[in-house]
Amino acid sequence: MPKSARVVRRWLTAVAVVAAVPSVANAADRAIEIPPAPKSSRQAAVPMHRTAPPSAQSALRLGSRGPGVRDLQRELRRRGIRVAVDGAFGPLTRRAVQTLQRRLGLRASGVADARLLRRVGLRVRGVASAPRAVIRAGRTTGRLKVFPVQGEYSYSDTWGAPRSQGSHEGTDIMADRHTPLVAADDAVVSKLSRVETGLGGIYLWLRRSDGLQYYYAHMQTIAAGLEVGTSVSAGQVVGTVGNSGDARYGAPHLHFEIRDGWTPMNPYRDLVAVDPDRA
Numbered sequence: 120m121p122k123s124a125r126v127v128r129r130w131l132t133a134v135a136v137v138a139a140v141p142s143v144a145n146a147a148d149r150a151i152e153i154p155p156a157p158k159s160s161r162q163a164a165v166p167m168h169r170t171a172p173p174s175a176q177s178a179l180r181l182g183s184r185g186p187g188v189r190d191l192q193r194e195l196r197r198r199g200i201r202v203a204v205d206g207a208f209g210p211l212t213r214r215a216v217q218t219l220q221r222r223l224g225l226r227a228s229g230v231a232d233a234r235l236l237r238r239v240g241l242r243v244r245g246v247a248s249a250p251r252a253v254i255r256a257g258r259t260t261g262r263l264k265v266f267p268v269q270g271e272y273s274y275s276d277t278w279g280a281p282r283s284q285g286s287h288e289g290t291d292i293m294a295d296r297h298t299p300l301v302a303a304d305d306a307v308v309s310k311l312s313r314v315e316t317g318l319g320g321i322y323l324w325l326r327r328s329d330g331l332q333y334y335y336a337h338m339q340t341i342a343a344g345l346e347v348g349t350s351v352s353a354g355q356v357v358g359t360v361g362n363s364g365d366a367r368y369g370a371p372h373l374h375f376e377i378r379d380g381w382t383p384m385n386p387y388r389d390l391v392a393v394d395p396d397r398a
Contacts, residue, residue, distance in 0.1 A: 179231040181269050181299055182356070183208040187241075191231055194239050195219060210395060214271055229270065262331060262389045263303045264353040267375055268360065270298035278385040288383040289334065289376035290390055296339055296371040298360040302351040303333050303375075303393075313341050319374070320364025323357060334376035337366040 179188055189206040195215045196202060202215040213229040220227045223238060272294040280287040306325035309332065315321060319336035323345070326332050339361025351357060362371045377386040 178233065179208055179236070180229070181208055181210070181213055188212070190241055191216075191236070194241060198222075198239075210270055217271070260389045260392045262377055262384075262386075263393045264305070265301055265303055266390060266393045266395065267300055267303045267333070267335065268292050268294050268298060268373055269301050269356075270294055270360075272298070274387075274390065276385070276387040278387060289336075289374050290386050292373045292375055292390075293370060294360045294372060296359070296361055298371075299356050300335060300338065300358045300360060300373060302353055302355045302357050304331075304353050306333065306351055308345050308347055308349045308351065310347060311341055311345065315363045315367075318365045320366065321358075321361060322364070325351065325357075330380055332376075332378040332380070334374075334378065336374035336376075337361055337363050337372060339363065339371070 179191055184207050186206065188208045189204055191208075192202050192204040192206070192212060192215075195212075196204065198219065200215045200218050202212055208231075216231050216235070217227040217229045219239070220229075220235065223235070225235060225238075272292050274290055274292040277287050277291055278289075302325060304325075304327055306327045308323065309326040310322075310324040312319075312322055319334075321338040321341060323335040323338065323341055324332060325335075335358065337360075339359045341358040342356050345351070345357060360371050360373050362369055366372065366374070375386055375390070377384050377389060
């Protein structure tokens, strides 16, 4: 083969090799490329939703509701203390908690705090506070919807009993200081005093739409936000039991009156009608 022909052949071979290099590189790239994960795989790797842990509460008390209360009630029953398992922390659950606290040598506050819950092997769970008391009475006289004291209490018919200012015109409901007081019916605040004034001390007047009035005397505190003209619902907390006024040297209690306009009426029968312990 002539020399010139051999040179041309070598040149063509070199050109072919150079042209083939990009194809080989592309093939290598394709060989190491990682294919995208299937759609189902990507979905499985990411949670569809997240739920935040329930907010912890430091204690279970009157008005608390939820699974934490239900767990507490189950534990009380397991220990032989009679109580309904309904998830609502009412007066009967409070008494049951006091019984348990006395058995364990703790102060019988009726509040299941973190210490008590840990003592009986329960964790504090998120609970919701009920804005209203549970109305459990099966009958009513129409003058009350809810018993005004939400806790452990005692009372008797003291209507007309002699007092220093005259005959008694209400019912004295004995209870521990700071026991919650609630609105006996849907009403409007007509008058109140957050400082000790006169015989009633710290007091509250509620007026129903038909003119019926409820008088709460000797209170320890009045709930924040209540002012003259504020509407309240039956079962709403309006304050706490105390011994202010002329009861300052006696036992804490609520002096409770019902008045038709300004005419006093014996509230005893109405209280018994809505008393969850007597219903």
